[in-house]
Amino acid sequence: MFAARYVPGQKKLSLTDIPKPKPGPRDVLLKIRAAGICHSDLHVLAGEVGYTHTFTMGHEACGEVVEKGSDISTEFKAGTLYAVHGPNPCGDCTYCRTGFDNLCNGPGRTFVGLGQDGAYAEYLAVPARNIVEVPKGITPEVAAVATDAVLTPYHAIKALGEVQTNSKVLIIGLGGLGMNGVQVALALGAKVTACDLRDASLEMARSMGKLDAINSKDLDKQVKPGSFDVVVDFVGRDSTFTQAQTFVRPGGTIVLVGLGSQQVPVISTPLISYQVRVQGAFWGTHQEMHEIFQLISEGKIKPQVETAPMKDVNHWLEELEAGHIKSRMALLPNF
Ligand SMILES: [Zn+2]
Ligand SMILES: [Zn+2]
Structure with missing residues (x-):
């Protein structure tokens, strides 16, 4: 089958033909219908993650179950889409057992498409417990990108930012995640301000609903410091x-999602004297996968997705790096 694989030291994915995977006893085999591309892929290709082995990349997966392992009794419906919970948790560690499965530290855990084989391929074998049925009416490309580009902002904003009706929220950065973050915050009833350096992204954000979209350069002039709960x-x-530290209110919360650089400056005096909470955010939980698909089904979040043939993956990764992808891109295995 076709697979686009990371090879240590190479800046492009290797487009190869490898054997179709065999599902283990507790796995299912998905025929991939769409796979989202993500900035994390660029960090991997730049060698920043330090993987020393070859694997198929692609951590945002949607497909149909075409085979299942000997221990799996669940019936999967033909033609129904399933999305993969990318953190690929073990289901058994303390974190998994208490609902924090995005933090799984079970033995040998790895993420789908990040260190182990992922979705830039015709087929993917994953543990059956880590797939979620996609409600009818949601396309494969929307389901695929939602597993990261909606799930991550949803977890950051709802669970960690504790955003509620009328919370004042500032969203910084309107890439794929930020744009969905705007929709998540609006769906929760928040009063949203969004900022970015790109006017086209601000324009797109304005089309999402009632919000203030301000160029980051003008934030100082247009917004008072200490204005936002989150x-x-x-x-x-x-x-x-x-x-973020300038505009959060006393006692407010900063949720850090972007990994734009390995270190960010903490200005300790205001942070301490105003009791500001800084909260890291990582991906999302299995339960939240169900919640985001419900919101998408109800039309409360409409992820913007562009599509392209999977065999052109290297071209689209370059376009992503160059900042040419306006929303989020999903690859379709239409060979
Ligand atoms: Zn991602
Ligand atoms: Zn676990």
Whole structure:
């Protein structure tokens, strides 16, 4: 089968033909219908993650179950879409057992498409417990990108930012995650301000609903410091994290999602004297997968997705790196 694989030291994925995977006793075999591409892929290809082995990339997966392992009694419906919970938790460790399965530290755990084989391929074998049925009416490309680009902002904003009706929320960075973050915050009834350096992204954000969209350059002029209950930084660079600290209110929360740089500056005096909470956010839980698909089904979140043939994956990763992808992109295995 076709597979686009990470090879240590290479800056492009290797497009190869490998054997179709065999599902283990507790796995299912998915025929991939769509796979989302993500900035994390660029970090891997740049060698920043330090993987020393070859694997098929792609951690945002949607497909149909075509085979199941000997221990799986669940019936999977033909033609029904299933999305993969990318953190691929073990189901058995303390975190998994208490509902924090995005933090799983079970033995040998690895993420789908990040260190172990993922979705840039015709087929993917994953543990049956880590797939979620996609409600009818949601397309494969929307389901695939939702597993990260909706799940991550949903977890960051609802569970960690504890955003509620009328919370004042500042979303920094309107890439794929930030744009869905705007929709999540609006769906929760928050009063939303969104900022980015790109005017086209601000324009797109304005089409999402009632909100203020302000160029990051003008934030100082247009917004008073200390204005927001919650600031969500989807970029994670010096400039954005500094802005987050400027604009969060006393006693408020900064949720850091973006991994734009390995270190961000903490300005300790205001942080301490105003009791600001800084909260890291990582991906999302299995339970939240069901919740986001419900919201998408109800039309409360409409993820913007572009599609392209999977065999062109290297081209689209370059386009992503160049900042040419406006929303989020899913690859379709239409060979
Ligand atoms: Zn991702
Ligand atoms: Zn676990």
